[in-house]
Amino acid sequence: MTQPVLSVRDLKVDFVTRRGTLKALDGVSFDIARGEVLGVVGESGAGKSVTGAAVIGLIEPPGRISGGEILLGGQRIDDLPPAAMRRIRGRRIGMVFQDPLTSLNPLYRVGDQIVETILTHLPVGRAEARRRAIDLLKEVGIPAAERRIDGYPHEFSGGMRQRVVLALALCAEPELVIADEPTTALDVSVQAQIIGLIKRLCAERGTAVMLITHDMGVIAETADRVAVMYAGRVAEIGPVRDVVKRPFHPYSRGLMGSIPTLEGTADRLVQIPGSMPRLAAIPSGCAFHTRCPHAFAQCWLERPEPMEHEGHRVACFLYEPGMESARARADRIPADSPPVPTEEAKP
Amino acid sequence: MTDAPLVQVTGLRRVFDVSKPWLDRVVAREPRQTLKAVDGVSFEIRRGETFALVGESGSGKSTVARMVVGLLPPSAGEVVIDGVSMTDRKDAARRARLRRRIQMIFQDPYASLDPRWRVGDIVAEPIRAFNLARDRREVEHRVGEGLKLVGLDPADARKFPHEFSGGQRQRIAIARALAAESDFIVCDEPTSALDVSVQAQILNLMRDLQDRLGLTYLLISHNLAVVRHMATTIGVMYLGRLVEVSPARDVFAAPRHPYTRMLLDAVPDLAMSGRPRTPVQGEIPNPIAPPSGCTFHPRCGLADERCRREAPATIEGVACHAVAEGRAGAARPARAAGG
Numbered sequence: 019m020t021q022p023v024l025s026v027r028d029l030k031v032d033f034v035t036r037r038g039t040l041k042a043l044d045g046v047s048f049d050i051a052r053g054e055v056l057g058v059v060g061e062s063g064a065g066k067s068v069t070g071a072a073v074i075g076l077i078e079p080p081g082r083i084s085g086g087e088i089l090l091g092g093q094r095i096d097d098l099p100p101a102a103m104r105r106i107r108g109r110r111i112g113m114v115f116q117d118p119l120t121s122l123n124p125l126y127r128v129g130d131q132i133v134e135t136i137l138t139h140l141p142v143g144r145a146e147a148r149r150r151a152i153d154l155l156k157e158v159g160i161p162a163a164e165r166r167i168d169g170y171p172h173e174f175s176g177g178m179r180q181r182v183v184l185a186l187a188l189c190a191e192p193e194l195v196i197a198d199e200p201t202t203a204l205d206v207s208v209q210a211q212i213i214g215l216i217k218r219l220c221a222e223r224g225t226a227v228m229l230i231t232h233d234m235g236v237i238a239e240t241a242d243r244v245a246v247m248y249a250g251r252v253a254e255i256g257p258v259r260d261v262v263k264r265p266f267h268p269y270s271r272g273l274m275g276s277i278p279t280l281e282g283t284a285d286r287l288v289q290i291p292g293s294m295p296r297l298a299a300i301p302s303g304c305a306f307h308t309r310c311p312h313a314f315a316q317c318w319l320e321r322p323e324p325m326e327h328e329g330h331r332v333a334c335f336l337y338e339p340g341m342e343s344a345r346a347r348a349d350r351i352p353a354d355s356p357p358v359p360t361e362e363a364k365p
Numbered sequence: 366m367t368d369a370p371l372v373q374v375t376g377l378r379r380v381f382d383v384s385k386p387w388l389d390r391v392v393a394r395e396p397r398q399t400l401k402a403v404d405g406v407s408f409e410i411r412r413g414e415t416f417a418l419v420g421e422s423g424s425g426k427s428t429v430a431r432m433v434v435g436l437l438p439p440s441a442g443e444v445v446i447d448g449v450s451m452t453d454r455k456d457a458a459r460r461a462r463l464r465r466r467i468q469m470i471f472q473d474p475y476a477s478l479d480p481r482w483r484v485g486d487i488v489a490e491p492i493r494a495f496n497l498a499r500d501r502r503e504v505e506h507r508v509g510e511g512l513k514l515v516g517l518d519p520a521d522a523r524k525f526p527h528e529f530s531g532g533q534r535q536r537i538a539i540a541r542a543l544a545a546e547s548d549f550i551v552c553d554e555p556t557s558a559l560d561v562s563v564q565a566q567i568l569n570l571m572r573d574l575q576d577r578l579g580l581t582y583l584l585i586s587h588n589l590a591v592v593r594h595m596a597t598t599i600g601v602m603y604l605g606r607l608v609e610v611s612p613a614r615d616v617f618a619a620p621r622h623p624y625t626r627m628l629l630d631a632v633p634d635l636a637m638s639g640r641p642r643t644p645v646q647g648e649i650p651n652p653i654a655p656p657s658g659c660t661f662h663p664r665c666g667l668a669d670e671r672c673r674r675e676a677p678a679t680i681e682g683v684a685c686h687a688v689a690e691g692r693a694g695a696a697r698p699a700r701a702a703g704g
Binding site: 062175176178207208209213235238273276277287288293 | 421422530532560561562563564565566568569572587588589590591593594617627628629630631632633634635644645648649
């Protein structure tokens with residue numbers, strides 16, 4: 019197998035607070051190959067954005083990376099000094115955030131911001147940089163790019179701004195683009211255009227993409243593989259089609275069933291009882307056991323490690339070898355059944 | 366139960382003045398600028414139904430909601446609820462009695478609940494305001510019942526809003542809305558600030574309450590899948606106008622207005638059916654200077670000279686020249702069922 023562009027191994031991120039250390043990420047591992055789009059989904063507090071911030075080295079104190087490693091093209095980047103990390107950011111890793119207005123400086127013309135980024139990272143002259151900037155703006159679908167390059171961010175609409183941000187992320191030809199909720203602030207009709215654009219541009223350039231979003235529809239449309247996160251851990255990771263249509267982990271099953279669809283066949287939505295635990299109170303063992311309709315004694319005591327199952331990696335004891343009968347039993351229980359009461363399952 | 370609609374909205378219109386200050390205007394010799402947020406919107410809602418208004422930001426759906434509950438006076442047009450005009454000055458006495466039956470649930474449960482009030486007081490406010498209970502014990506009893514109704518514990522009445530998660534806060538907002546035994550609830554994006562699994566809990570709760578209490582909802586949402594799950598009738602808004610009103614089933618099976626079709630095509634396809642879709646063109650224009658004629662014509666594949674010139678009238682629930690002239694082609698199914 020060729021070397022993945024990004025490789026995250028057993029990543030742990032802590033936030034040290036007065037009330038103790040909060041584990042925002044607890045042993046997260048995944049790879050992204052060249053030209054691949056990895057979708058990262060989860061509800062608020064699952065640790066999706068912290069994962070993205072850790073990869074680009076933007077964890078602010080009191081947060082800190084307390085374990086594991088991050089490799090970009092085989093080179094370790096989580097322990098680099100700030101100056102070296104700054105050279106990677108923008109050059110080898112591009113970024114697209116939710117709100118395009120916060121990524122663009124309102125006082126500079128959009129063209130100048132792109133040209134400056136190109137000049138910082140690539141060995142080209144100003145005229146060449148400007149030519150490239152115009153080409154890029156054309157490529158991301160800005161009409162009359164030659165004229166618009168001298169416009170200020172406020173002169174662009176929300177969708178056009180996000181296109182400019184995408185051009186900015188791609189201008190130094192990075193190997194990896196991290197897109198954190200790139201379409202959340204946009205209307206559906208514009209969202210569809212931006213998703214299509216991200217997908218096309220990254221496929222053409224062979225750029226790996228880490229797409230962070232809470233919107234399963236966006237993932238289904240864009241990603242090749244998807245990682246479902248829960249309480250700072252990866253619950254399940256696998257090919258997008260499989261995870262959406264046939265999820266294994268009890269949490270992913272509940273999550274997929276809870277999304278209303280346009281087909282609208284279900285009369286009631288699946289509802290997972292309770293809500294995502296707070297970081298200060300993550301349950302012992304498997305973090306999902308308090309909401310899980312299939313939990314048994316082991317789930318209280320031990321934390322499940324991700325295991326291979328039919329092409330997915332699932333962190334659930336039901337998918338351990340030798341658990342076939344329990345799995346068959348679990349398949350018959352609807353995903354929104356009440357969790358197993360503590361007295362029954364507790365050892 | 367009578368057959369007359371509970372809510373009748375006729376020719377509703379709201380214009381906002383967005384001019385610069387007087388002096389600036391005089392110096393720059395600029396005329397006043399106005400924004401037509403809502404322009405000629407008419408629809409009716411039958412009892413026990415959910416009428417959903419969908420549209421992108423700036424389409425005027427929230428402005429309609431605020432005018433229907435009376436938070437914003439309309440510039441023109443009329444809102445009649447259960448035979449009582451909400452806009453006519455003369456009907457004040459009957460309107461006051463009607464107010465109790467109309468409540469609203471807002472988008473952000475972090476902003477809509479007063480952080481200094483205990484949950485019990487928040488839920489009791491409408492009971493006290495409308496004098497629905499004889500003494501304190503009865504108020505407490507009603508608050509407890511209300512909290513139980515939405516799946517919370519009566520003991521939660523002593524807590525403050527910050528002790529609850531987003532989904533629980535939205536439950537409190539629903540309990541407050543129902544406390545005055547209201548039967549018409551206007552929900553403005555009730556779940557768009559919530560996570561999907563919590564959204565499912567709230568949507569299920571809203572449907573259960575509708576079945577049990579016979580509520581009528583006006584649901585405002587930009588999320589077509591949520592609307593599909595909840596609505597009996599759907600109104601699609603674009604730049605302040607209602608472009609299509611159809612039964613929910615028909616909107617999804619056979620959308621008629623070109624904008625409705627585009628909107629449906631834009632929704633990411635979770636079923637991954639590989640269904641062919643037309644890529645979406647353009648963005649919503651600036652509502653201060655909307656396009657001439659049919660405001661959708663710059664983004665519409667079917668636009669012709671007439672669309673650029675004159676605004677279409679609503680015929681059989683659709684405001685589109687192309688549909689009226691039979692140029693729009695057969696209404697195609699947006700999504701094959703199942704996928």
